[in-house]
Amino acid sequence: xxxxxxxxxxxxxxxxxxxxxxxxxxxxxxxxxxxxxxxxxxxxxxxxxxxxxxxxxxxxxxxxxxxxxxxxxxxxxxxxxxxxxxxxxxxxxxxxxxxxxxxxxxxxxxxxxxxxxxxxxxxxxxxxxxxxxxxxxxxxxxxxxxxxxxxxxxxxxxxxxxxxxxxxxxxxxxxxxxxxxxxxxxxxxxxxxxxxxxxxxxxxxxxxxxxxxxxxxxxxxxxxxxxxxxxxxxxxxxxxxxxxxxxxxxxxxxxxxxxxxxxxxxxxxxxxxxxxxxxxxxxxxxxxxxxxxxxxxxxxxxxxxxxxxxxxxxxxxxxxxxxxxxxxxxxxxxxxxxxxxxx
Numbered sequence: 001x002x003x004x005x006x007x008x009x010x011x012x013x014x015x016x017x018x019x020x021x022x023x024x025x026x027x028x029x030x031x032x033x034x035x036x037x038x039x040x041x042x043x044x045x046x047x048x049x050x051x052x053x054x055x056x057x058x059x060x061x062x063x064x065x066x067x068x069x070x071x072x073x074x075x076x077x078x079x080x081x082x083x084x085x086x087x088x089x090x091x092x093x094x095x096x097x098x099x100x101x102x103x104x105x106x107x108x109x110x111x112x113x114x115x116x117x118x119x120x121x122x123x124x125x126x127x128x129x130x131x132x133x134x135x136x137x138x139x140x141x142x143x144x145x146x147x148x149x150x151x152x153x154x155x156x157x158x159x160x161x162x163x164x165x166x167x168x169x170x171x172x173x174x175x176x177x178x179x180x181x182x183x184x185x186x187x188x189x190x191x192x193x194x195x196x197x198x199x200x201x202x203x204x205x206x207x208x209x210x211x212x213x214x215x216x217x218x219x220x221x222x223x224x225x226x227x228x229x230x231x232x233x234x235x236x237x238x239x240x241x242x243x244x245x246x247x248x249x250x251x252x253x254x255x256x257x258x259x260x261x262x263x264x265x266x267x268x269x270x271x272x273x274x275x276x277x278x279x280x281x282x283x284x285x286x287x288x289x290x291x292x293x294x295x296x297x298x299x300x301x302x303x304x305x306x307x308x309x310x311x312x313x314x315x316x317x318x319x320x321x322x323x324x325x326x327x328x329x330x331x332x333x334x335x336x337x338x339x340x341x342x343x
Contacts, residue, residue: 040094148188
C-alpha cells in the first residue's frame with residue numbers, strides 16, 4: 001500500500017539532524033531490505049515524475065513484474081539540507097533534491113555511504129524573480145533585499161546563484177549574495193513575491209511557483225535564468241541514494257528507475273493527464289492552463305538521463321565547496337545504460 005506523509009515536525013527534523021551526525025561518525029544508516037522504498041520529494045512541477053509514479057503505482061507495477069512486492073512511501077520535505085539529513089539518518093532510501101546537494105553529499109560520503117545519483121527528474125529552467133523595480137540584474141540587489149531559496153548556500157538555486165556571482169565578481173566573491181539569502185519554502189516565497197510588502201524581494205524558485213509570480217504580479221520580472229548560467233538546458237533536480245541501497249536492493253532499485261522512465265514517457269505523451277495528476281496529488285489550485293503551459297514548454301524536458309550537471313560540480317570543487325573533483329558522470333551517478341550517456 002502506498003502512503004504519503006506531508007510536512008515534517010520539528011521533533012522529527014531534530015532526529016534527522018542527529019542521524020546525520022551519527023551516520024557521519026559511524027559510516028551510515030542500516031541497509032534497507034528489498035521491497036522497502038521511502039522517497040523524499042519537495043515542492044514543484046519538477047517533481048512531476050514522482051507524482052505520476054505515485055498516482056499510477058508504477059513502482060509497484062515493475063516490482064510485481066520482477067516478482068517483488070514493494071512497499072512505497074513518499075515523504076514531503078523542503079530544502080536539500082533536510083533531504084540529505086533524511087537520507088543519511090536512514091529515514092529514506094531515495095532523496096529528491098537539487099544537483100548541488102547531490103554533489104555535497106557525494107563528496108562528504110566518499111569511502112563511507114558513497115552517495116551517488118540515481119536519475120534526473122528532467123530539465124527545467126529555474127528563474128530568479130524579483131518584485132523590486134530597481135533590480136535589473138543580480139548586481140542590483142542590496143542589503144535591503146532578501147532572496148528566498150530552499151536552503152541558503154547549499155540548495156541548487158543557491159549554487160547556481162553562486163556560479164552566476166563568480167562569473168560576475170570572480171571566484172573569491174562566489175558567495176557574495178548568500179548574506180542576503182534566506183531559507184523559505186517555495187510556496188511561502190512565491191506568496192511573498194506575489195503580494196509584496198515583505199523583506200523578500202527575490203525568489204530563486206522553480207515551476208510552477210516562478211510562473212505564478214510572473215503571471216500574478218505585474219511588477220515581477222526574471223533577473224536570472226539558470227540555463228543562461230549553466231550554459232544551456234540542465235537537470236537541476238535529481239534523485240540520489242546510498243551505495244548500500246543500490247547494492248542490497250537491486251530489484252527495488254531497477255523497478256524504481258523503470259517506473260521513472262515510464263512516467264517520463266507518459267508525461268511527454270499525455271501532458272494534460274499529467275497536469276491533472278499534479279493538481280490531484282498535490283491538492284493544488286493552480287490554473288490548469290498555466291500548468292499545462294509549463295509542462296509543454298519547449299525548454300522543459302522530462303527524462304531520466306542527467307544533462308549538463310558536471311559543470312556545476314566542477315565549479316563547486318574550484319571554489320572549495322567540495323574537496324573531490326567530479327570528472328565524469330560515472331563519478332557521481334550509479335551505473336545504468338540510461339544514465340551513463342548523460343553529462
